[in-house]
Amino acid sequence: MADLRFARIGKRFGGIRALDGVDGHVDDGEILGLVGPNGSGKSTLINVLSGHYEADEGTITYGDANLTDLPPHRIIETGLARTYQIPRPFSTMTALENVSVPFMFGANPLPPPVARESAMEWLSFTGLEGLANEPIDSLNLHQLKYLELARALAARPKLLFLDEVLSGLNPTEITASIEMVRRIHASGITLVIVEHLVRVVTELASRIMVLDRGTVIADGDPKVVMQDDAVVTAYLGKRSRRAEG
């Protein structure tokens, strides 16, 4: 079993406590939904767990590996990968080259020519094979989000953090993307999804963790958690005050 466990995670930015003693775990094979109002620390938590930020305090283990002090490029070798909320492609490379980079690194690095061939498979999986040799600036947001997915998958993760893969997409694209997320999970990858659209999260996730102001306020079955009083006040309460929802 390669479960991800983290305890007492703390992270400060200047005087602001973005995360304050966060405990939690991700079980092998599940889809964990990570929700909370804006600024609750969801993205910070993903950034810390994936090694993008260094935690100020706390421990992170994945299976037998202690990730706490590992540099990010070693974390991916243990099977953890992530996508970025705002796509961050390598801008001077083609779509195919973007996806081939992670194949050359990580636990089982492939030689560049082989990596290129393998990259094509994930491009096809995300439906981007027709854009393989296009420069990045010819891709639209939807395609960039898929490219972000394909590149993360190319790192051959066992556990994948999806940071708002649906934000900025139209309803048709959202439906297609949800289908994509299900297929990724079906291929045997454990998922942690951060999402604003609560409806989507409750539909996809097998468990939900709710963050508010840097602490965990609820953790459990989606239907139960979303009825929880603390969650309703902290999260839904705030949301209902907004006209656009």
Next chain:
Amino acid sequence: MTSTNRNTSLITLTIAVILWFMPTFRETLDYPVFFLLFGYTLFFWIAQASSWNTFTGFSGYFSFGQGAFFGAGVYAVAVLAVKRDWPLLLTFLVGGIVAAAIGLIIGVVVFRLRELRGEIFALMTLAVAFVMASIARVSPTIDGGQGAPVNNVPLPDFLGDFPTMIFRLGLIVATLAVIAAQWVQRSRLGWGLFSIRDDEDVAETLGVPTFRYKITALLITAFIAGLSGAIHSLQIGYVTIEDVFSIRVPLFVILMSILGGTKHWMGPVVGAIVVVTLNDRLNRAGFQEISDFITGGLLILMIVAVKEGLYLRMRTRPARTAIGFVAGLAIGLALGALDESLITLLAYGLGIAVLAVMLPLSWFARGRSAEAEAKVASHG
């Protein structure tokens, strides 16, 4: 990113072998000795520009430290071979190693900084070059401000007379620099560097060992620059701090690489050939000042209009390149360039080819963007 494969390096090696025998058949081919010295100058700049580009062009970290690496090589010979009587070939190697050690120190110190901005790195490399010049000036063991002669070291005679020897030594280092750049470009190291150039944080989370890769590339750059500097000390003859640590070396490698294009190993090679040939002809014709105007003007023009560099532009416009080159040769012949030298003729060909790919295309691009703007305006 355009790929390069092992065959490219085999072709490079073949060309190098052919060039190696150029001096052997000098009497048969009946060309002036000056050609060998011109060839050496070309090799020197190809080595310097290619080595600079292997770190800076590929990783995106701008280095002004080329002068420091080059200077370390020059002074390794001036101190060890001249004052300490070390074997010359050994001091070449030491020059490369000392330069690499300086690169290692810069890299380990600077790349450990948590928030490293590109300009800070650039300034740091500039400051290191200044510090080295100051140390050389203060220390009587190195220079002491007097300058040091390198014209009386015993030369290895198996490489032939001086022009032949310097030609061949230059050829070896240029070949090494170019093959190293080709290898980096097609290897995992190169892909790691390209991803660092585009987005270093993402590269690191995707598994690229960014620290190690930057250091490795910097070591390759520094070693080759130092080695090339060591050999160049023989060509200089009398070494002074003002010349060795002047801004000229970093300036010209930057110019050549930007001119040719920093994203492909061929960029610095093309840039070096164009700049050396044109500069050589202008200087020979007594237009030193004009050649500086052209150097500065080309740099500005490239930044404003041809950001991808000459080489990639020539590849997308092969017909224009060929026609320009042939037209240049024809103009050169008509003006009697061949009477002066084959190099003058080459300068005409290159000059016109560069103009052909540069000017009309940028006009074309501007026209197109004006069209696009008009389209947007009419929609709005």
Next chain:
Amino acid sequence: MSLLSQSIASGILIGGLYALMSLGMSLNWGVLKIINLAHFSFILLSAYVTYELASVYGWDPFLAILITVPLFGLGGMALQWAFERFRISEFESLLLTFGLFIIFESLASTVWSADFRRIDSAANPYASSSLKIGAISLSIPTLSAFVLAVAIAFGTRYLLDQTHFGRAVRALAHDREIAGAFGVDHRKVSMQLAGLAGAYAALAGVFIAMSSSLFPGIAVEWFGIVFSVVILGGLGSTMGTLLAGIIIGTVGAVATVTWGPSTAPLVVFLILIATLLFKPDGLLGAKGGV
């Protein structure tokens, strides 16, 4: 001991000149995100124009300010206009102005040759005159440069803190897009600021012409000093630049009398490296400058 106090005094004064040379560079870099190597060329050309006016036309060197300040103020504005027009990034600005630097240097050596040039002492009575305070003598050109540098640093500080223009500049330094959203015309404000920087370069050039010999290659020698002052002071920080100029000037002068003249640059560059490593935002600089 009087040698040391004399050198500290001259160091402080020359530090004022360093600050004057660096201030425009610091504003350009900190606020406009332009690393303007042509700033060195402006100083150089201003010095040569002063030389020309004084030596050939017999002007009082101080009067050269009337010509050089408007000339290089406009030059700064023109350059900034071009940077905006071609959407030049911070990084590209370094390369582009490197190109300009070479052109201006070779322009200087075409017009004034590569030889040393110095204003005749007949036309420049200030060079040899000095103010004596006890045992310490202060040379008039550097003393005036120092006084002017202090006045300009405080004046610029006031301009940035208290005026509408200053608020626009600070908004620009922090975030160009947000500044635009609040109605700051960034094109106009940046051109004005670049003009100011050009004028500061012109002033520095006048004092350099009054106090030392000129040759085209001298501009390269300023790189180390000016970059050290700009980084140590903090990008875009006026008071920081003044303070850093005085520190660098004093340290250099003390190193000269203690260990010999060739050690001064070494000490200055070691300060630069230490600043880059341990305090990259400079003495008084905050991120984003001003």
